Amino acid sequence: MTKLTPYLMCEDARAQANFYIESLGGEVLSVMTHKDIPGAEENAPDKVLHMAVTVAGVPLFLTDSFLSQQNGNALYLALEYQEDEEAHRAFDNLAVGAEIRQPLEKAFWGTLFGQLTDKYGVNWMITTEQKASQA
Incomplete structure (x- = not known):
């Protein structure tokens, strides 16, 4: 069986996840930051590499984007x-x-x-x- 999970590129994944959890209910399941990458540079160790949450009972992934901001405006x-x-x-x-x-x-x-x-x-x-x- 295939599972589809929305993955949001964020400016501040923690703040955005907290807003959704407060707004819709849910919880943070796991957070991996850039300091968790073996041999990572120390330029942004607390930036979110991957965050798994549930929001309104639905799984959602978020990350802090280092690229130009890519809001989910086409979806x-x-x-x-x-x-x-x-x-x-x-x-x-x-x-x-x-x-x-x-x-x-x-x-x-x-x-x-x-x-x-x-x-x-x-x-x-x-x-x-x-x-x-x-x-």
Whole structure:
């Protein structure tokens, strides 16, 4: 079985991971820094080489990018919740410092749906599960 895990290139992986964990719930599973690389130079030993977290029950990887900033603006992370209250809480928490592209509201197909670009430049879609009675 194949597994897909989003991998975010960040300016500050720790801050970004903490924001998502505080906003959506989750935890840091592991962190490897550049000082963990055998023979690494000491120019940025505390920069994150690889961080594994869970956010809203979903695995996510992050790293501090040494390249030009590569925000995830060509990709959307979609979170689907069972309950409206959960979707509203997630959307409102991610909306801090964000650009709201579409407010979280009832869509014509019957579920809640909203889009935003968070303060780190990552695009999110928040929605609720379509119930059998809505189909």
